[in-house]
Amino acid sequence: MRSVGVEEELLLVDPETGNPRAVAGTVLARAEAADEDGAGLEKELQREQLEIATRPTTAMTDLAAEVRERRGTAAEQARSAGAAVAALATSPLPVDPSLSGGRRYRRVAAEFGLTAQEQLTCGCHVHVSVASDEEGVAVLDRIRPWLAPLLALSANSPFWQGQDSGYNSYRSQVWGRWPSAGAVEVFGSAKEYHAQVRAMLETDTLLDTGMIYFDARLSRNYPTVEIRVADVCLEAEDTVLVAALARGLVETAARAWRAGQAPAPATVGMLRLATWRAGKSGVSDRLVHPLRWTPAPAPEVLGALVDHVHDALSDAGDLALVRASLDRLLSRGGGAGRQRETLERTGELRSVVAEAVERTVS
Numbered sequence: 402m403r404s405v406g407v408e409e410e411l412l413l414v415d416p417e418t419g420n421p422r423a424v425a426g427t428v429l430a431r432a433e434a435a436d437e438d439g440a441g442l443e444k445e446l447q448r449e450q451l452e453i454a455t456r457p458t459t460a461m462t463d464l465a466a467e468v469r470e471r472r473g474t475a476a477e478q479a480r481s482a483g484a485a486v487a488a489l490a491t492s493p494l495p496v497d498p499s500l501s502g503g504r505r506y507r508r509v510a511a512e513f514g515l516t517a518q519e520q521l522t523c524g525c526h527v528h529v530s531v532a533s534d535e536e537g538v539a540v541l542d543r544i545r546p547w548l549a550p551l552l553a554l555s556a557n558s559p560f561w562q563g564q565d566s567g568y569n570s571y572r573s574q575v576w577g578r579w580p581s582a583g584a585v586e587v588f589g590s591a592k593e594y595h596a597q598v599r600a601m602l603e604t605d606t607l608l609d610t611g612m613i614y615f616d617a618r619l620s621r622n623y624p625t626v627e628i629r630v631a632d633v634c635l636e637a638e639d640t641v642l643v644a645a646l647a648r649g650l651v652e653t654a655a656r657a658w659r660a661g662q663a664p665a666p667a668t669v670g671m672l673r674l675a676t677w678r679a680g681k682s683g684v685s686d687r688l689v690h691p692l693r694w695t696p697a698p699a700p701e702v703l704g705a706l707v708d709h710v711h712d713a714l715s716d717a718g719d720l721a722l723v724r725a726s727l728d729r730l731l732s733r734g735g736g737a738g739r740q741r742e743t744l745e746r747t748g749e750l751r752s753v754v755a756e757a758v759e760r761t762v763s
Contacts (some may be wrong), residue, residue: 402459402717403459403529403530403531403648403651403652404457404458404459404529404530405457405458405459405461405464405527405528405529405530405644405645405647405648406454406455406456406457406458406527406528406623406625407454407455407464407468407525407526407527407528407640407644408452408453408454408455408525408526408528409452409453409454409468409471409472409488409523409525409633409634409640410445410450410451410452410522410523410524410525410633411450411451411452411453411472411475411486411487411488411523411633411761412449412450412486412487412488412489412492412521412523413425413428413448413449413450413451413479413484413485413486414449414484414485414486414487414492414754414758415483415484415485416480416483416484416485416755416758418494418751419493419494419750419751419752419753419754419755420494420496421449421492421494421496421498421521422449422483422484423447423448423449423498423499424448424449424479424482424483424484425444425445425447425448425449425450425451425501426444426448426501426502427482428442428451428475428478428479428481428482428484429442429443429444429451429478431478431481431482432474432478435478435481441453441454441455441456441471441474442471442474442475442478444501445501446500446501446506446509446517446520446521447498447499447500447501447520447521448498448499448500448501449492449496449498449499449521450521450523451475451479451486453471453472453474453475454471455467455468455471457528457530461641461644461645461719461722464641464644465637465638465641468637468640468641469637469762472486472488472637472761472762473762476758476761476762485758486758486761486762487754487757487758487761488523488557488633488634488635488636488637488736488757488760488761489523489557489558489633489635489740489754489757490522490523490524490556490557490558490570490571490572490632490633490736491521491522491523491558491560491561491566491571491572491575492521492560492561492562492754493560493563493740493744493750493753493754494563494750494751494754495562495563496521496562498518498519498520498521500517500518505608505609508608509608512608513579516578516579519575520575520576520578522558522572522575522576523572523632523633524572524576524629524631524632524633525555525631525632525633525634525640525643526627526628526629526631527627527628527631527643527644527647527648528620528623528625528626528627528628529625529626529628529647529648529651530623530624530625531624531625531626531651531655532624533591533624534591534594534595534619535590535591536655536658537591537619537624537625537626538588538589538590538591538593538594538619539654539655539658540626540650540651540654540655540658541585541588541594541615541617541618541619541626542587542588542589542654542658542664543653543654543657543658543662543664543665544617544626544628544650544651544654545584545585545587545616545617545664545665545667545672546665546667546672546675546691546692547650547691547706547709548584548616548617548628548630548672548676549630549672549675549676549678549679549688549689549691550679550688550691550702550703550705550706551628551630551631551643551646551647551650551706552570552573552630552631552632552676552679552680553569553570553679553680553682553683553684553688553699553702553703554639554642554643554646554683554684554703554727554730554735555570555630555631555632555633555634555639555643555735555736556568556569556570556573556632556679556680556682556683556684556735556736556737557569557570557572557632557633557634557635557735557736557737557740558570558571558572558573558632558736558737559571559737559740559741560740560744560750560753561575563750565741567681568680568681569680569681569682569683569684569685569735569737569738570632570679570680570681570683570737571680572632572680573630573632573676573677573679573680574680576614579612579614580606580607581601581606581607581612581613581614581615582614582615582616583614583615583616583669583672583673583676584615584616584669584672584673584676585597585615585616585669586669587664594619598610598613601613614629615629616628616629616630616676617629617630626651628647628650628651630676631643632736634736635736635739635740635757635760635761636730636736636760637761638726638729638730639726639730639735639736641722641726642722642723642726642727642730645714645717645719645722645723645726646706646707646710646714646723648713648717648719649710649713649714649717649719649723650709650710650713652710652713652716652717653709653710653712653713656712656713665691667691667694671689671694674689675688675689675691675694682699683699683734683735683737683738684699684700684703684730684731684734684735684738685699685734685735685737685738686698686699687699688702689702690702690705691705691706691709692705699731700731703727703731707723707724707727739756739760740753740757743756
């Protein structure tokens, strides 16, 4: 059974106004003083956000419990600093982000200007174990068409600087400004993957391997494939759904590789179109079907994703969980749908943030 771990980036907000608050340093200092430094809390690019990380596990029930525990710890430590945490992939309210301290972040700000200055986005990264770099690259080559549907079901960022962006995942648009972000070609081997990374670094455009922002990549620190395409999910249940599907994709791709099946011949151009459409539509409109490359309703495409990984989900004992969780997500319209429904009901973006704070730890 492949192990899975999740990293979630959370927004730090004022519990009264809903405005982002630049208190990550205070939160992390209080966590360390409270002997919570091992609770998976880390700083991120901006001081208005922090990251939580789970330990590797093979059981989705354990992952669900730990996601909730980590979110609860983050909320408790934020509360001690006069803030709250919200699982929102962008801030609904206007914000002028504050870059975190440190030499590397100063270099990022100097090199990338407004892209870095405005980059207050929160994603969800899923790590799935692989046996070797060779297996990992074989997986990366074969999961490419299915990453856009993962983005669609996680879409949780409809608002940007106080207005509706017209997208379900505007985070994906903002994130795409980085020079290495997005879909990639088929590599064919671990040797070619590492050669491509070296060639990119030799252009002197990226600071280091930490800026290899592919939608999915080999992890720098763990023997895992790291799937990075998703928004942070409003509901912890949806995070577990993304993780279960990610593991299913990795296992399905590894089996196909071992059986000698070639990767689908999808071009980077088509993958970029599918990703854009996923960010635009979320689960509320049409997506690009990864088998036909034609438009199809989101429930049909997500059903095709479940069918694609059916055997892997069944063998892991995750099939019933995935089907039930996906049905619930579609019925409530995903994170973006929930945010828009709250705004329509209350007329206030502040209320969108307040409800997100509650749902983050519910």
